[in-house]
Amino acid sequence: MNYNWHWKVLFELEPGGTGSYLHYLLVGLAWTLATALAAWVLALAIGALVGTLRTTPMKWVVRAGNLYVEIFRNVPLIVQMFLWFFVVPELLPRELGDWIKQIPPPWGSYVPAVLCLGIFTSVRIAEQVRAGINSLPRGQRLAGVAMGLTETQSYRHVILPQAFRIILPPLTSEFMNVIKNSSVALTIGLLELTGRARAMQEFSFRVFEAFTAATVIYLLTNLVVVLAMRALEHKVRVPGLIAATGAPQAGH
Amino acid sequence: MDSGFDFDVIQRSWGYLFREGMTFTVTLTLLAMAGGIVFGTLLAMMRLSSVKPVSIAAGAYVNLMRSIPLVLVIFWFFFLVPYIGAWAIGAREPIKVGAFWSAAITFTMFEAAYYCEIMRAGIQSIPRGQAWSGYALGLDYWQTMAQIVLPQAFRNMLPVLLTQTIILFQDTSLVYVISATDFLGAAAKVANRDYRLVEMYTFVAVVYFVVSYGLSALVKRLQERVAIIK
Numbered sequence: 001m002n003y004n005w006h007w008k009v010l011f012e013l014e015p016g017g018t019g020s021y022l023h024y025l026l027v028g029l030a031w032t033l034a035t036a037l038a039a040w041v042l043a044l045a046i047g048a049l050v051g052t053l054r055t056t057p058m059k060w061v062v063r064a065g066n067l068y069v070e071i072f073r074n075v076p077l078i079v080q081m082f083l084w085f086f087v088v089p090e091l092l093p094r095e096l097g098d099w100i101k102q103i104p105p106p107w108g109s110y111v112p113a114v115l116c117l118g119i120f121t122s123v124r125i126a127e128q129v130r131a132g133i134n135s136l137p138r139g140q141r142l143a144g145v146a147m148g149l150t151e152t153q154s155y156r157h158v159i160l161p162q163a164f165r166i167i168l169p170p171l172t173s174e175f176m177n178v179i180k181n182s183s184v185a186l187t188i189g190l191l192e193l194t195g196r197a198r199a200m201q202e203f204s205f206r207v208f209e210a211f212t213a214a215t216v217i218y219l220l221t222n223l224v225v226v227l228a229m230r231a232l233e234h235k236v237r238v239p240g241l242i243a244a245t246g247a248p249q250a251g252h
Numbered sequence: 253m254d255s256g257f258d259f260d261v262i263q264r265s266w267g268y269l270f271r272e273g274m275t276f277t278v279t280l281t282l283l284a285m286a287g288g289i290v291f292g293t294l295l296a297m298m299r300l301s302s303v304k305p306v307s308i309a310a311g312a313y314v315n316l317m318r319s320i321p322l323v324l325v326i327f328w329f330f331f332l333v334p335y336i337g338a339w340a341i342g343a344r345e346p347i348k349v350g351a352f353w354s355a356a357i358t359f360t361m362f363e364a365a366y367y368c369e370i371m372r373a374g375i376q377s378i379p380r381g382q383a384w385s386g387y388a389l390g391l392d393y394w395q396t397m398a399q400i401v402l403p404q405a406f407r408n409m410l411p412v413l414l415t416q417t418i419i420l421f422q423d424t425s426l427v428y429v430i431s432a433t434d435f436l437g438a439a440a441k442v443a444n445r446d447y448r449l450v451e452m453y454t455f456v457a458v459v460y461f462v463v464s465y466g467l468s469a470l471v472k473r474l475q476e477r478v479a480i481i482k
Contacts (some may be wrong), residue, residue, distance in 0.1 A: 003335065074464035075457045076422035079436060083457055086449045176319070183321035187428060194324045207331045215320050215328075222319045251366065251419065 009206045010213060021200050022213070028196030029217055031106070035113055035182040035192060040175060042118030047125025052155065054126065055133045065126070072123040077184050080120055084112035085188040106190055113185035121178050128170050132163035165236055172229040176222055177251070193217060261448040262455050265438075273438030280355055280434065281421045287360035288420070289413065292367025297397065299372055310368070317365035323429055329358035330430050351432035355424070363420050370412050374405030411475040418467050422460060435459070 010022040018024065054065040072080070089097040103111070136159060144154025186195030197214035201207045262269075298310035317325065333354050334346035341347070378401050386396035406413075425436040433441065436456055443452035 070465060071461065074422075074461045074468065076425040076436070076460055078425050078428060079453065079457050079460060082440075082449075082453045087453050090450045180319075180321040183323040184426070186323065194321055194327070197324070198327060201327075201331075211324065211328050211331070214324060215316075218320045218324070219316070251416075 003208060005209065006206055007209060009204050009209050012204070014200065015203050021204065021210075024200060025193065025196050025210075025213055025217060028191060028193035028214075029221065031110075031190065032179060032182050032192040032194075033221075035110065035117065035185060035190065036175075036179045038114045039117035039121060039182070040178050042114065043121035043125050043174075043178065046119065046122035048129055048160075050122065051126035051129025052133065052160065054130045056151070069123045069126055072119055077116070077120055077181055078187055080116050081113065081184055081188050084116040085109070088112070109185060109188045109190040113182070113188060113190050117178060117182060117185070120181070121174060124174055124177070125171070128167045128174065129163065132167035133159055135166060136162055162238075165238060168229070168233050168236070172226065173251070175229070176225055179221060179225070180218070258448055258451050261442065261446050261451050265442040268442065269435065269438050272433055273435040276352065276433060276437075277421070277424050277435040280352070280359060280424045280427070281417065283356050284359035284363050284420055284424070285417045287356075288363030288367045289371075291360060291364035293371045293402065295364055295368035296371035296375055299368065300375060314365045314368050317362055318369075322362060322423060322426055325362050326355070326358050326426060326429055329361065330354050333357055351427065351430050354430065355427045355432055355434075359420065359424065363416070366416055367413065370409050370416060371405060373412075374409035375401055377408050378404050407478070411471050411478060414471045414474070415468070418464050418471070421467075422464060425460070 010025075011020045013019070014021050014024040016024070018027075050065045050068055053061050054069075056062065075083075089100040091097075092100070101108070140158055140162065141154060144158045149157065182192055183194035185192055186198070191199065193214055197210045200210040204210070295310050295314060298306050299314065301307045301310075333349045337343075337347040337349055338345060382400055382404070383396050386400045391399070424434055427434050428436050428440065431437065439452045439456045443449045
């Protein structure tokens with residue numbers, strides 16, 4: 001293939017004048033991480049709650065939880081992005097909607113992106129949490145009851161601490177998914193890493209340098225996440241308790 | 253925007269949305285599913301190969317694809333495929349490739365990495381004795397795979413393969429980033445032309461929900477049937 005590589009482009013000034021292209025991409029990484037981390041906090045909070053509620057004997061709560069999961073699992077992420085960005089402000093009262101539409105960039109894209117990604121991911125975490133709880137032997141719950149714990153107490157002290165340890169490996173891959181999925185926010189104008197790689201390609205015409213640089217940055221980020229989560233798994237390990245080895249699952 | 257939900261815009265653009273948009277989406281999904289399962293199975297066999305360079309190469313490909321965002325992969329292939337095409341037919345200049353074929357190649361290659369992991373688990377779920385008895389009967393590697401291991405692996409993994417295909421169906425909407433006219437792309441064009449974003453995007457969400465939910469329910473029923481037979 002006759003493509004002339006020109007790696008020095010990474011150190012040339014980007015047209016916005018904020019610094020080199022490499023710096024421009026690294027700022028993109030910062031936005032990717034800022035989006036992914038905020039969404040992750042939201043997703044863990046909602047996901048843990050919904051996932052736990054779906055294992056309780058309260059029929060209507062379980063049904064509501066199932067509905068929540070089905071809605072956000074069966075609509076593509078990019079469509080959900082458009083709903084949060086284009087549709088939600090129109091459905092709110094006019095003044096509030098107008099105010100939202102006037103939020104200056106990048107926050108006007110950042111907030112809907114975090115909400116969208118957080119809720120999208122919370123559904124997947126809810127599924128993991130429920131599976132983790134259901135994988136515990138029934139005896140654990142019964143033992144809690146036998147010891148005189150209330151339902152809440154046995155969740156708090158017996159079930160959840162074990163369930164979360166079991167689902168740490170799948171949660172690691174969910175965290176990597178949220179980093180990857182944050183790239184979809186470029187469709188609503190958030191200049192995160194992938195968005196900036198595309199912008200760099202448009203400014204400099206150095207297509208493959210831009211995408212290779214972004215790819216390498218994603219790979220390094222993944223490596224850091226994997227190592228950090230491995231350390232965390234090691235730190236919270238309880239002898240004798242086996243973590244989920246990950247039954248084959250569909251994903252992206 | 254004016255108050256009131258304008259259903260009319262959906263009715264007016266019905267033909268464009270489904271005959272053009274949905275046809276693109278469904279064709280792309282089916283092509284990428286077929287290609288992805290074929291390549292994914294080959295990759296899985298490579299990953300499980302005892303020849304080290306082969307398993308390392310396949311592992312590297314799968315991990316690379318699974319580590320970067322699909323949007324970035326779509327951009328990569330959108331620009332890369334014209335070069336690969338030129339190289340394949342010996343042309344000097346990058347050739348022109350339409351959005352559809354670019355997307356078809358992208359999704360086939362990307363999903364192959366995900367189907368690979370499913371098929372690998374499927375192959376590993378078959379007891380080793382099955383392959384050994386194949387060899388003992390005088391079958392070679394390809395015969396053993398094609399006639400003994402893969403049919404069982406495929407059957408065990410069918411629900412997961414189908415679930416992955418539902419995800420693929422949803423993911424094809426990301427071809428929006430290369431301005432292809434898939435179902436979402438068609439709706440976005442109408443939405444921007446008539447300034448009917450609320451109606452169009454809500455409608456798109458409902459259609460995707462109905463299709464994905466319906467297919468998931470079918471997969472769940474299939475899963476129960478397979479589970480009983482096992």
